[in-house]
Amino acid sequence: MTTPDQRKQPKTTVDLVVDGATIVTMDPQNRVITHGAMAVDHGGILAIGPRDSILDSYTGKDWLSLDGDIVMPGLINCHTHIPMAVMRGVADDMALGKWLFEYVFPAENSLTLDRFQTGAEISLAEMIASGTTCFADMYYFQHELAHVVARAGVRAVLAASYKDLPSPDFPSADAALEGARRFIMDFHGHELITPALGPHSTYTLASEPLRKTAALAEETGALVLVHASETSGEVKMAMEKHGASPIEVLRRTGLLTPQSVLAHCVKVTQAEMETIAAAGASVAHCPDSNMKLASGIAPVTAMKRAGVRVVIGTDGPVSNNDQDMFAELRSAALVAKAADEDPEALPAMDVLRMATIEAARALHMDSRTGSLEPGKRADFIVVDIHRPHLQPFTNVFSHLAYSARGSDVSFTFVNGRRLYERGEFRTIDWERLEARAKTAWADLKKAIPVPWEKPPATPA
Numbered sequence: 263m264t265t266p267d268q269r270k271q272p273k274t275t276v277d278l279v280v281d282g283a284t285i286v287t288m289d290p291q292n293r294v295i296t297h298g299a300m301a302v303d304h305g306g307i308l309a310i311g312p313r314d315s316i317l318d319s320y321t322g323k324d325w326l327s328l329d330g331d332i333v334m335p336g337l338i339n340c341h342t343h344i345p346m347a348v349m350r351g352v353a354d355d356m357a358l359g360k361w362l363f364e365y366v367f368p369a370e371n372s373l374t375l376d377r378f379q380t381g382a383e384i385s386l387a388e389m390i391a392s393g394t395t396c397f398a399d400m401y402y403f404q405h406e407l408a409h410v411v412a413r414a415g416v417r418a419v420l421a422a423s424y425k426d427l428p429s430p431d432f433p434s435a436d437a438a439l440e441g442a443r444r445f446i447m448d449f450h451g452h453e454l455i456t457p458a459l460g461p462h463s464t465y466t467l468a469s470e471p472l473r474k475t476a477a478l479a480e481e482t483g484a485l486v487l488v489h490a491s492e493t494s495g496e497v498k499m500a501m502e503k504h505g506a507s508p509i510e511v512l513r514r515t516g517l518l519t520p521q522s523v524l525a526h527c528v529k530v531t532q533a534e535m536e537t538i539a540a541a542g543a544s545v546a547h548c549p550d551s552n553m554k555l556a557s558g559i560a561p562v563t564a565m566k567r568a569g570v571r572v573v574i575g576t577d578g579p580v581s582n583n584d585q586d587m588f589a590e591l592r593s594a595a596l597v598a599k600a601a602d603e604d605p606e607a608l609p610a611m612d613v614l615r616m617a618t619i620e621a622a623r624a625l626h627m628d629s630r631t632g633s634l635e636p637g638k639r640a641d642f643i644v645v646d647i648h649r650p651h652l653q654p655f656t657n658v659f660s661h662l663a664y665s666a667r668g669s670d671v672s673f674t675f676v677n678g679r680r681l682y683e684r685g686e687f688r689t690i691d692w693e694r695l696e697a698r699a700k701t702a703w704a705d706l707k708k709a710i711p712v713p714w715e716k717p718p719a720t721p722a
């Protein structure tokens with residue numbers, strides 16, 4: 263076999279050559295390059311193509327030799343609340359009201375900034391290890407958490423979430439908006455962090471802060487992450503509070519724009535789908551969370567038919583309970599078929615595009631990430647195809663949508679930086695983090711009931 267050094271000269275030396283991969287580009291032609299290679303330099307993709315042509319032109323300071331494994335764009339999770347990982351498993355199998363008021367809110371109120379950071383880092387480790395390279399998050403202390411995310415090396419859109427009621431980080435929506443303005447200024451142009459606005463929802467905010475959010479979004483160009491029409495109860499509350507549905511309230515207050523990513527949209531009418539499409543807003547579909555909280559099933563195929571850009575999110579780790587995007591895109595594909603009673607609904611290619619290039623478009627990042635093309639940042643993952651559930655290796659899109667798991671990810675790179683390699687984290691001290699998770703839980707369980715520690719006997 264010819265080694266890289268024996269090939270003809272001259273060659274350009276780059277930071278990294280990825281060699282011998284099945285490259286799933288997710289480019290406009292959805293090209294798959296078997297026996298492919300990729301040249302990465304200064305954190306970006308310089309060239310991509312058949313192995314022979316790339317190796318004729320490039321040599322790498324660092325070399326990643328693969329045995330036909332899949333190299334694909336990192337997955338993009340368009341809706342989550344990463345610090346909630348610290349509360350994973352505290353409240354399952356119960357109604358939303360009980361879930362929120364007896365568990366989630368008391369738990370949140372007991373958390374210190376250090377605990378929020380612990381939760382965020384657990385999620386970052388989980389995402390890195392399961393192939394997510396970019397995510398959109400709305401929660402608390404985002405200004406502080408941005409440093410944790412940047413240190414882990416993951417790309418993110420971050421927004422502090424606010425309601426009319428006080429939040430753990432801001433006493434009011436007005437204070438949160440001022441905080442958001444500072445956050446947007448401080449992280450303007452940051453390589454990894456995109457600061458955004460996070461009005462919680464129309465049922466937790468009056469019209470005035472929603473209008474102020476729209477004005478700040480227009481002034482700064484910031485994205486807006488907002489929950490919308492997650493449940494029929496939410497639609498009812500919005501009707502009582504505003505005299506209009508959540509989608510109509512967003513429209514009236516100026517928050518339905520191409521800068522908006524609406525989480526859920528389970529309960530939307532045909533007319534509302536058309537309104538969302540006409541406004542150019544995107545929808546983050548969170549199938550596992552919607553199923554677990556019994557919210558219903560979002561009409562994804564109808565939204566797509568109406569022209570809405572639909573992308574995928576996991577939602578927070580208390581309502582999912584994981585952030586494995588492979589699991590999520592599989593759920594999205596399966597639940598659409600069940601809901602529509604149509605096996606052709608949401609095919610493999612569609613869900614893969616929703617979790618990569620379409621997601622990048624929703625987050626206005628498609629010039630930088632979402633597909634593997636020269637000129638984009640090198641945000642990619644390696645999926646180990648040498649697993650029983652991925653053999654025989656026949657249809658790459660089918661395998662990625664229906665058979666692959668987050669645990670098949672063997673390498674994760676963001677901006678050309680190696681964050682994860684065969685079970686080892688490069689930017690996170692996992693041993694220390696696991697110990698912190700344990701301490702956080704010991705504290706947290708003082709704030710909430712933990713009936714499962716003494717489970718009732720199951721009748722024989």
Ligand SMILES: [Zn+2]
Binds near residue numbers: 578
């Ligand atoms: Zn959410």
